[in-house]
Amino acid sequence: MSPRQASSPPLAISGTDLAGMLSTVTALVTRFLDDMPRGPAFDDADQASFMADPSVRQAPGEAGRSLVELLNIVDRAGRIGVNVIAGNSLAYIPGSGLPTSAIADLISGIFNPYTGVGFAAPAMVALEHDVIRWLVDTMGLPKQAGGLLTTGGSMATLSAIACARERHFADKDFSAARIYLTEQAHHCVAKGAQIAGFQQSALRLIPTDRHLRMDIDALSATIRADRDEGLQPFCVVANAGTTNTGAIDPLEAIAAIAQEENLWLHVDGAYGGFFRLTERGRERLRGIEHADSVVLDPHKSMFLPFGTGCLLVRDQGALRRGHGAQQSHYMRDLGDDRPDDFATLGPELTRPNRGLRIWLSLHLHGVAAFRAALDEKLDLAAKAHQALLDVPFVQAFGEPELSIACFHCALPQATLEEENRATEDLVRLVNDRRNVLLSTTDIAGRVVARMAVLSLRTSAETIDRAIADISIAATLIATCSGSGARDVRSGYA
Ligand SMILES: Cc1ncc(COP(=O)(O)O)c(C=O)c1O
Numbered sequence: 001m002s003p004r005q006a007s008s009p010p011l012a013i014s015g016t017d018l019a020g021m022l023s024t025v026t027a028l029v030t031r032f033l034d035d036m037p038r039g040p041a042f043d044d045a046d047q048a049s050f051m052a053d054p055s056v057r058q059a060p061g062e063a064g065r066s067l068v069e070l071l072n073i074v075d076r077a078g079r080i081g082v083n084v085i086a087g088n089s090l091a092y093i094p095g096s097g098l099p100t101s102a103i104a105d106l107i108s109g110i111f112n113p114y115t116g117v118g119f120a121a122p123a124m125v126a127l128e129h130d131v132i133r134w135l136v137d138t139m140g141l142p143k144q145a146g147g148l149l150t151t152g153g154s155m156a157t158l159s160a161i162a163c164a165r166e167r168h169f170a171d172k173d174f175s176a177a178r179i180y181l182t183e184q185a186h187h188c189v190a191k192g193a194q195i196a197g198f199q200q201s202a203l204r205l206i207p208t209d210r211h212l213r214m215d216i217d218a219l220s221a222t223i224r225a226d227r228d229e230g231l232q233p234f235c236v237v238a239n240a241g242t243t244n245t246g247a248i249d250p251l252e253a254i255a256a257i258a259q260e261e262n263l264w265l266h267v268d269g270a271y272g273g274f275f276r277l278t279e280r281g282r283e284r285l286r287g288i289e290h291a292d293s294v295v296l297d298p299h300k301s302m303f304l305p306f307g308t309g310c311l312l313v314r315d316q317g318a319l320r321r322g323h324g325a326q327q328s329h330y331m332r333d334l335g336d337d338r339p340d341d342f343a344t345l346g347p348e349l350t351r352p353n354r355g356l357r358i359w360l361s362l363h364l365h366g367v368a369a370f371r372a373a374l375d376e377k378l379d380l381a382a383k384a385h386q387a388l389l390d391v392p393f394v395q396a397f398g399e400p401e402l403s404i405a406c407f408h409c410a411l412p413q414a415t416l417e418e419e420n421r422a423t424e425d426l427v428r429l430v431n432d433r434r435n436v437l438l439s440t441t442d443i444a445g446r447v448v449a450r451m452a453v454l455s456l457r458t459s460a461e462t463i464d465r466a467i468a469d470i471s472i473a474a475t476l477i478a479t480c481s482g483s484g485a486r487d488v489r490s491g492y493a
Pocket of ligand 1: 151152272
């Protein structure tokens, strides 16, 4: 059993006592922040012992334990798994954990403002609305647009679908409704549609061109055919940077069709939307300003700690109607006219002070810092792509539209199946080295390796290290495949 502290701190701790604790916490987080950028991309050395350690995996006792003892556990736990801070994760869509944004969470946890209703914390709510106004302006949406900060892109997408459904169907039957999207759309769209009550058959997959962008002619033809059949097209989902490859659908052309066909245009900019801060991104994302709703993920491309997504809606009223705001008896003192209350704009009543996370970081660093960081990610992905073109036994995909460079193994006389296996082997070999972390995806039956450059600390050295490891692994795989050997991992130390 672990030693118990004789006197645990009271729940209603004083400022002075908290200050003492925070100095211990500061020591922990600053050490972590200084250590981890030098750490491996993935660390599981302590995983098994941590999981099986009874001094860790125990129920809370009646008496408290010392903060130092508990922080040691937290420190151990935080070092196991993907090293989010290092910037050597190029897998999935990597997170960053902007440290200065975490300061806002500490403050919010202690101030504990109630931001569900404006009455309770009018000034904090106003700061959050100011953040949303900045996001609205950044995406080029009109004045009457509004928004909601959510836990992430998936929740924001669910809310967007609810708003679109409400606008088109209100409380009418929507069993004939159809939503148009490509196979490259993030799975949270299908998930959100299901939660919002749509059958799988409501989702109409539109083919893509060779750049994995929505085929506009196919979109128009499918909508026409569906109308002819008596179905009710009502929503099109366009990608402003797919998770797989960063592909951007032709937003302007889709917007024109959406307007002509009276469809709700939803743009998924969870990964790509913030690149509009850069000149190149602004050009590539032209048309996003026509959206009825846009999803953004500050916890991706604004580098914030996980837990902050965003939904922007062209007409803030649609947000309110989409969430069926109703007065509750016990809230009668607040009155009915509360158009800016976040509780009436989204599904949550009680919610954390999400706005401060963005507000503090934006004002502290300035917008230019975020623009420069995103520009750097575009440059690094382009650098990765250029380097991949010279790696033997590797086929690079087309130039990245945003910050994801893709490739697969290309072996002489190999079948697709053999190349797929080789690409999986390559990523495993690279990841085993722990210098960087890659991931794979499946594009029309082809296994594709991804280098997703989005972490704050991903640098030119990270890309060089990744390319070096990819080159070694590709050569080894090609050599083994030529010799008929299957276990390539044994030759790679
Ligand atoms: C393009 C895109 N949309 C939506 C999502 C879902 O966002 P979240 O993970 O914040 O729920 C992701 C997540 O990776 C994404 O890349």
